[in-house]
Amino acid sequence: MLIADKFLRIGPEHYLALSAILFSFGMIAVMMRKNVIVMLMGIELMLNAVNLSFVVFARETGALNGQIMVFFVMTIAAAEAGVGLALAVAIYKKFKELNIRHFEKLKG
Amino acid sequence: MGSDIFEIGVNFIKMVLIFVMMVQLVPLLVWVERRGSAYIQNRFGPNRVGPLGLTQLLADAVKFLTKEDFMPERGYRFLFLAAPVVALIPAALAFGAIPLSHPIFVEPFEWLGQTWGPYQFDFQSYKIGIGIVFVLAVSSLAAYSLMLAGYASNNKYSLYGALRASAQTISYELAMGLSIVGILLLFNTFDFSEMIRLQSGPLSFHVLGTVYTFDFLPNWGIFYQPLGAILLLAAMFAETNRLPFDLPEAEAELVAGYHTEYGGIKMNMFYIGEYGHMLVASGLMVTFYFGGYTLYPFLTPGTVSSWFAGSTPTMTSVWTSLILHVVFLTKVLLFLWLFIWVRWSLPRFRYDQLMDLGWKTMLPWALGNTIVTAIVIFIMRTSW
Amino acid sequence: MIYEAISFYALALFLTFFAYKTISATNPIHSALYLVLTMLGLGAVFFSLGAHFIAGVQVIVYAGAVMVLFVMVLMLFDLKSELQAFSKGMLSGFLKVFSAAALAGVAIGVISHSVQVVDGASWGVGDPNADVTKYLSILLYTNYLFAFEVLGVLLLVVAIGAVALSRMKGGTHADRR
Numbered sequence: 002m003l004i005a006d007k008f009l010r011i012g013p014e015h016y017l018a019l020s021a022i023l024f025s026f027g028m029i030a031v032m033m034r035k036n037v038i039v040m041l042m043g044i045e046l047m048l049n050a051v052n053l054s055f056v057v058f059a060r061e062t063g064a065l066n067g068q069i070m071v072f073f074v075m076t077i078a079a080a081e082a083g084v085g086l087a088l089a090v091a092i093y094k095k096f097k098e099l100n101i102r103h104f105e106k107l108k109g
Numbered sequence: 110m111g112s113d114i115f116e117i118g119v120n121f122i123k124m125v126l127i128f129v130m131m132v133q134l135v136p137l138l139v140w141v142e143r144r145g146s147a148y149i150q151n152r153f154g155p156n157r158v159g160p161l162g163l164t165q166l167l168a169d170a171v172k173f174l175t176k177e178d179f180m181p182e183r184g185y186r187f188l189f190l191a192a193p194v195v196a197l198i199p200a201a202l203a204f205g206a207i208p209l210s211h212p213i214f215v216e217p218f219e220w221l222g223q224t225w226g227p228y229q230f231d232f233q234s235y236k237i238g239i240g241i242v243f244v245l246a247v248s249s250l251a252a253y254s255l256m257l258a259g260y261a262s263n264n265k266y267s268l269y270g271a272l273r274a275s276a277q278t279i280s281y282e283l284a285m286g287l288s289i290v291g292i293l294l295l296f297n298t299f300d301f302s303e304m305i306r307l308q309s310g311p312l313s314f315h316v317l318g319t320v321y322t323f324d325f326l327p328n329w330g331i332f333y334q335p336l337g338a339i340l341l342l343a344a345m346f347a348e349t350n351r352l353p354f355d356l357p358e359a360e361a362e363l364v365a366g367y368h369t370e371y372g373g374i375k376m377n378m379f380y381i382g383e384y385g386h387m388l389v390a391s392g393l394m395v396t397f398y399f400g401g402y403t404l405y406p407f408l409t410p411g412t413v414s415s416w417f418a419g420s421t422p423t424m425t426s427v428w429t430s431l432i433l434h435v436v437f438l439t440k441v442l443l444f445l446w447l448f449i450w451v452r453w454s455l456p457r458f459r460y461d462q463l464m465d466l467g468w469k470t471m472l473p474w475a476l477g478n479t480i481v482t483a484i485v486i487f488i489m490r491t492s493w
Numbered sequence: 494m495i496y497e498a499i500s501f502y503a504l505a506l507f508l509t510f511f512a513y514k515t516i517s518a519t520n521p522i523h524s525a526l527y528l529v530l531t532m533l534g535l536g537a538v539f540f541s542l543g544a545h546f547i548a549g550v551q552v553i554v555y556a557g558a559v560m561v562l563f564v565m566v567l568m569l570f571d572l573k574s575e576l577q578a579f580s581k582g583m584l585s586g587f588l589k590v591f592s593a594a595a596l597a598g599v600a601i602g603v604i605s606h607s608v609q610v611v612d613g614a615s616w617g618v619g620d621p622n623a624d625v626t627k628y629l630s631i632l633l634y635t636n637y638l639f640a641f642e643v644l645g646v647l648l649l650v651v652a653i654g655a656v657a658l659s660r661m662k663g664g665t666h667a668d669r670r
Contacts, residue, residue: 009498014604016542019505021600023512023531025593030516032589033579038567039521042528045559046512049535052551056544065629068547069637075554076644080651082559086566087658093570099521188526239626242549246536249557253529256564260522272568279561286553299626 016057024050037092037099041085048078115225124205124234131204135384136166138445145446146453176373181263184370188261193371193378196254200385202247205234207392208301210402210434211410214426231302232430240301241293245286248348248389252278254382255357259367270366273460274357277347280467281354285344287475291337291482292330292397305401309409315489327405330398336478338398340471345390347467349383352452356460391444395437402437500541508534525563532556546626 023046030043052071059067089099096103140155140163147154155162180189210232217226237243252275259271296304308329313322331338347354357366368379395401403409413432417425458466511534514527532555539548580586633641 009495011497011501015501015505016538017604018601019508019538021597021604022509024600025597026509026512026516028593028596029590032593033586034516035580036521038563039516039524042515042524042563045555046515046528046531049532049555053535053538056539056542056547059544060542065625065632066636068544068625068629069632071544071547072550072633073637073640073644075550076648079554079559080648082562083651083655084658086562087655090566090569090659099570237545239545239549242546242553246549246552246557249553249561252557252561253526253564256561256568257526260568268568272565275561275565279558282557 013057013061017054020050020053020057023047023053035100035102037089037101037104038086040101041082041089044085045078045082048074113225115220116228116230119228119230123230127205127209127234128201131201131385131388132381134388135381136170138384138387138449139169139380140166141446142449142452145449149450149453173374173377178373178375181370184263185261188257189370190375192254192258192261193375193382195257196251196379196382197385199247199251199254200382200389203244203389204385204392206237206240206243206301207389207396208233208236208305208401209392209437210430211426212302213430214422216421216423218423232434233301236302239299241289241299244389244393248386249279249282251348251382251386254379255367258371258379262367262370264370266364267367267369270357270364270369274350274366277350277354277356277463277467280464281344281347281471284340284467284471284475285348287472287479288337288340288344289397290475290479291334294479294482294486295330295333301396301401305396305403308400309403309405311405317489324406327400327403329400334398334478334482336474337482338394340475340478341397342394343466343471345394346448346451347463349386349390349448351383351387351448353455353458354463355452355457356463387445387448388441391441391448394444395440399440402433404436408433408436497541504534504538504541508538522564522567525560525567528563529556529560532560543625546629 027043027046027048027050030046031040034040034043052074055067055070055074057067059065059071092103093099096106143165144154144156144162146152155165158165158168180186208231212232213230215226215228215230217224219225255274255278256271259267259269259274262268292304293299296307298304298307308327310328311322311324312326312328312332313320314333315321326332346352350357356363358368368376371379406412410429410433414425414429417428420428508531511527511531515524515531518524518527533552536548536551536556539545539551580589
């Protein structure tokens with residue numbers, strides 16, 4: 002009975018667990034994939050998971066500062082995506098491939 | 110969605126009816142477009158099938174349904190089939206959030222040996238407090254259907270068309286979003302119903318603590334934000350991929366865009382999406398700048414309900430809503446006619462001209478409009 | 494209570510499934526499309542948490558702008574399924590997955606053991622009709638005004654940087670001028 006109650010009474014901890022799972026998926030994408038753009042997508046997924054936990058904490062504390070942080074995270078994510086995609090385009094123009102191993106040849 | 114079975118049922122039927130209304134306006138609009146273009150170009154247009162050629166639409170529907178259902182051999186089957194469906198979703202979702210008329214108030218009544226009510230049924234599919242943000246959000250998803258169609262066709266002309274179309278859509282989204290900031294600042298709300306309520310009175314504004322009222326003019330947004338209205342209208346033309354911004358199609362000088370490989374009913378669904386977008390655009394224009402379903406000083410919720418002084422409150426409310434809905438539909442149809450009129454009057458832009466217009470002309474003007482509006486409102490509403 | 498549980502688990506299933514598909518699809522475009530669905534699902538979660546405005550912004554910014562950009566760039570390159578989408582090496586791959594799973598496990602464990610700490614009294618008490626958007630904007634333009642301005646400057650710098658990167662004559666494609 003207690004176990005069922007724990008699963009059925011949705012509280013902040015459920016959302017935080019979901020956020021942790023999504024974050025680890027993003028982390029796996031960044032570590033395992035070789036395509037630069039898919040790695041960027043992994044970073045976006047991680048940032049989204051963090052946003053989720055911010056919103057949960059904003060609701061849990063009753064203050065809206067967490068939602069403000071989500072704004073900032075979103076803006077920074079958009080900026081990061083812009084620069085990352087520009088870098089990816091630069092890599093693709095040079096090597097005709099989007100493999101992360103080409104990043105080390107970009108210096109100079 | 111509702112507190113008891115009656116309210117839930119009515120709300121559900123209402124949602125279905127509004128969606129069907131949107132879909133059913135499409136063949137009518139196609140007819141208006143074809144006859145209208147013929148009228149503008151001094152031709153006859155479809156006039157053989159039925160009175161005024163009205164049943165031509167039925168014949169077209171049969172033709173679309175019975176066409177061969179082909180598919181590019183090496184395309185992505187699921188995405189290819191999903192793209193036309195995705196084209197329908199943004200327009201249908203966005204149209205549901207626009208209030209089409211005054212809410213209907215139902216007094217408590219006896220039915221099946223039980224007391225029901227009182228109810229308030231909004232004349233829209235669902236009421237969302239952040240209505241404008243919702244509409245912007247779902248209509249920003251429209252780019253996906255273009256990209257899916259172009260990508261899944263496995264055809265380089267489709268792909269180029271899709272890139273053209275989606276670049277255009279996201280470029281003009283910025284100008285569209287910025288051009289309505291002025292009206293948001295003015296009415297101080299995200300809620301469509303509240304915005305229409307504020308526009309249902311006489312034109313009146315504060316200047317440095319004094320209130321000026323003009324009894325003969327309605328309090329419409331167009332009188333405060335003419336530039337914003339023009340920018341929004343132009344951006345809407347671009348968002349709906351209509352002429353003079355219909356580079357995605359451009360069947361005359363470029364190969365037709367993302368829908369090159371589509372035919373039959375799938376093609377038709379893209380059309381329904383496009384006309385649905387036009388409907389949403391017209392609805393937004395009417396709601397933001399032309400008073401929504403009210404027409405001060407003749408047709409406002411107050412004046413119309415005073416015509417039915419003798420009947421019960423419920424019937425008064427129902428008739429008021431229906432009459433105001435006709436007002437809304439008339440305004441929307443005028444805008445739809447404007448879309449068609451412009452399509453058959455203006456030539457198409459070149460692609461670099463289109464991008465220049467979006468980024469170098471409309472975006473700065475929209476920004477300037479926002480800043481000037483903010484400053485003027487700050488000065489006017491402050492009691493110095 | 495039961496409806497909240499059903500909606501939460503449905504959304505959680507949706508999110509984890511599409512997040513998994515995002516990282517496992519070998520075609521980058523499919524990956525991006527699955528990520529779009531994940532973002533939309535997160536928007537729904539935000540909406541169910543009462544953060545309506547944030548949900549709208551999530552859909553506009555992520556699904557409507559950032560991911561459109563991703564998909565457009567991927568389409569521009571016309572990438573097909575990749576032959577080697579994942580990094581090589583069984584041991585290192587196992588270690589990577591294991592470390593991510595361990596992180597998630599530790600996080601969930603900590604969360605589930607801190608229920609008494611986390612489970613605030615105000616959870617679910619919040620007024621559904623409160624004008625969250627208004628208070629959000631007041632907060633943004635008073636307490637966080639400086640951060641807001643700095644973000645504006647950051648965006649300007651990023652815009653210039655992205656244009657410079659993609660039009661650069663030297664640097665990455667100096668030899669192909």
